[in-house]
Amino acid sequence: MSRLAILGGSPRFSSELPVGQLYFPSWDRYEAAMRGIFERRFYTNQGPLTNALEEKLRAFFGVKHVIVVANATLGLIMAAKALNLQGKVIVPAFTFIASVQSLTWAGIDPVFCDVDIETHGLHPASVNRLIDGEVSGILATNLWGGACAIEELQKIALERGVKLYFDSAHGFGVEAFGRRLGGFGELEVFSFHATKILSATEGGCICTDDDNIAARLRNMRSSYGAGPPVDVPLTSNARMSEAQAAIALMSLEDFETNVENNRLQSAAYSRTIAGIPGVSLVRVDAASKSNFQYVVCRLDEDTFGMSRDQLLIALKCENVNVRRYFYPGVHRSIPYSEAFSQCNTFLPNTDKLCTELFQLPVGAMVDVDIAAAIGELIGDISEHAGEIRGRLSR
Numbered sequence: 183m184s185r186l187a188i189l190g191g192s193p194r195f196s197s198e199l200p201v202g203q204l205y206f207p208s209w210d211r212y213e214a215a216m217r218g219i220f221e222r223r224f225y226t227n228q229g230p231l232t233n234a235l236e237e238k239l240r241a242f243f244g245v246k247h248v249i250v251v252a253n254a255t256l257g258l259i260m261a262a263k264a265l266n267l268q269g270k271v272i273v274p275a276f277t278f279i280a281s282v283q284s285l286t287w288a289g290i291d292p293v294f295c296d297v298d299i300e301t302h303g304l305h306p307a308s309v310n311r312l313i314d315g316e317v318s319g320i321l322a323t324n325l326w327g328g329a330c331a332i333e334e335l336q337k338i339a340l341e342r343g344v345k346l347y348f349d350s351a352h353g354f355g356v357e358a359f360g361r362r363l364g365g366f367g368e369l370e371v372f373s374f375h376a377t378k379i380l381s382a383t384e385g386g387c388i389c390t391d392d393d394n395i396a397a398r399l400r401n402m403r404s405s406y407g408a409g410p411p412v413d414v415p416l417t418s419n420a421r422m423s424e425a426q427a428a429i430a431l432m433s434l435e436d437f438e439t440n441v442e443n444n445r446l447q448s449a450a451y452s453r454t455i456a457g458i459p460g461v462s463l464v465r466v467d468a469a470s471k472s473n474f475q476y477v478v479c480r481l482d483e484d485t486f487g488m489s490r491d492q493l494l495i496a497l498k499c500e501n502v503n504v505r506r507y508f509y510p511g512v513h514r515s516i517p518y519s520e521a522f523s524q525c526n527t528f529l530p531n532t533d534k535l536c537t538e539l540f541q542l543p544v545g546a547m548v549d550v551d552i553a554a555a556i557g558e559l560i561g562d563i564s565e566h567a568g569e570i571r572g573r574l575s576r
């Protein structure tokens with residue numbers, strides 16, 4: 183075993199290994215796609231590639247409408263407006279800040295709700311308790327290539343007369359409760375950011391079976407309105423360009439291969455991490471099929487011998503760029519920590535997950551051997567926990 187970098191050895195990896203899918207098609211395929219755009223002289227505003235992508239995604243998701251957008255953050259803002267949400271919306275604080283900020287941009291107050299410690303999605307009984315006369319909606323998240331308690335949330339939304347929609351930024355291609363994500367609730371929003379399993383470099387889409395919601399979204403997306411005109415409160419520019427759509431189409435062609443690579447890497451992590459005391463891989467059991475987009479680990483500080491953040495420093499020295507999604511909880515982030523200070527005390531599962539979880543490299547920049555080597559590296563670090571703690575406290 184070579185000496186750990188944090189203790190004076192050389193880094194185990196010569197270049198930085200990132201978290202995130204980072205799919206790049208071959209140069210030949212990219213060049214051919216860009217040539218087509220140049221030949222047609224058509225960059226953006228619902229060109230042939232964007233329309234082809236929407237068509238293919240409609241079939242993929244099995245939904246009536248797919249509206250591709252510039253990124254999921256804009257998709258979430260438009261979703262809140264298209265659903266005519268007012269007053270307050272229930273949302274987890276254990277999420278990427280964009281979920282919550284979409285509400286703020288739409289003029290809605292977020293009501294933070296704790297998450298289930300297993301699914302990391304909204305805890306249904308807590309949601310039910312928080313609904314009052316001012317709550318008009320629930321924004322639930324499907325994280326890590328898994329799913330939240332979708333069916334229970336649907337039941338609550340129906341009984342209590344509020345609108346349910348999903349931030350499925352991590353959920354492309356995931357199957358749960360007998361179908362592919364995309365068709366649950368009023369609508370679902372997906373991210374096609376470069377770090378996601380379906381990449382448009384930047385991008386996203388909104389799925390819905392509701393004709394009116396779809397028409398409102400299409401009119402909002404294009405600044406000047408598009409498709410049959412409907413009344414919308416505001417328009418925006420959330421158009422996806424032809425270049426983004428070209429990458430997304432290639433990424434869609436390679437989707438199953440990329441999922442399989444993720445699955446094999448996840449299995450390699452699972453094998454090598456299994457025997458290390460204090461570290462465990464988070465399972466996404468609520469999904470019958472995952473996209474394995476994230477390899478999420480939980481660390482028990484007492485058993486492992488050092489904190490999650492100390493482990494991250496040791497891994498960074500080895501050129502392994504591990505991330506703490508999500509940290510801090512959104513309720514502890516500006517502007518919410520000030521305006522919603524009362525929330526600081528009663529989201530125990532959120533606070534626990536924010537201190538215990540970390541994401542390991544997975545995707546196109548990683549292979550099975552690298553995943554196994556990172557798993558073994560975590561084992562080496564655990565064996566030297568005392569020495570590393572001493573080094574970090576100097």
Ligand code: T4K
Nearest residue numbers: 200201202253254255278280281349351373374375376503
């Ligand atoms: N809802 C949820 C639950 C989300 O997680 C997100 C986004 C959204 C909504 C909003 O979706 P978008 O509006 O973004 O479509 C990343 C992504 O920017 C963000 O999309 C994602 N979630 C969030 C969880 O993570 P960072 O700040 O961690 O990314 P960054 O730039 O640090 O990149 C990660 C690693 O990859 C680094 O090591 C650098 C490397 N990298 C990254 C890019 C983009 C590269 O080597 N090349 C690249 O091109 O936010």
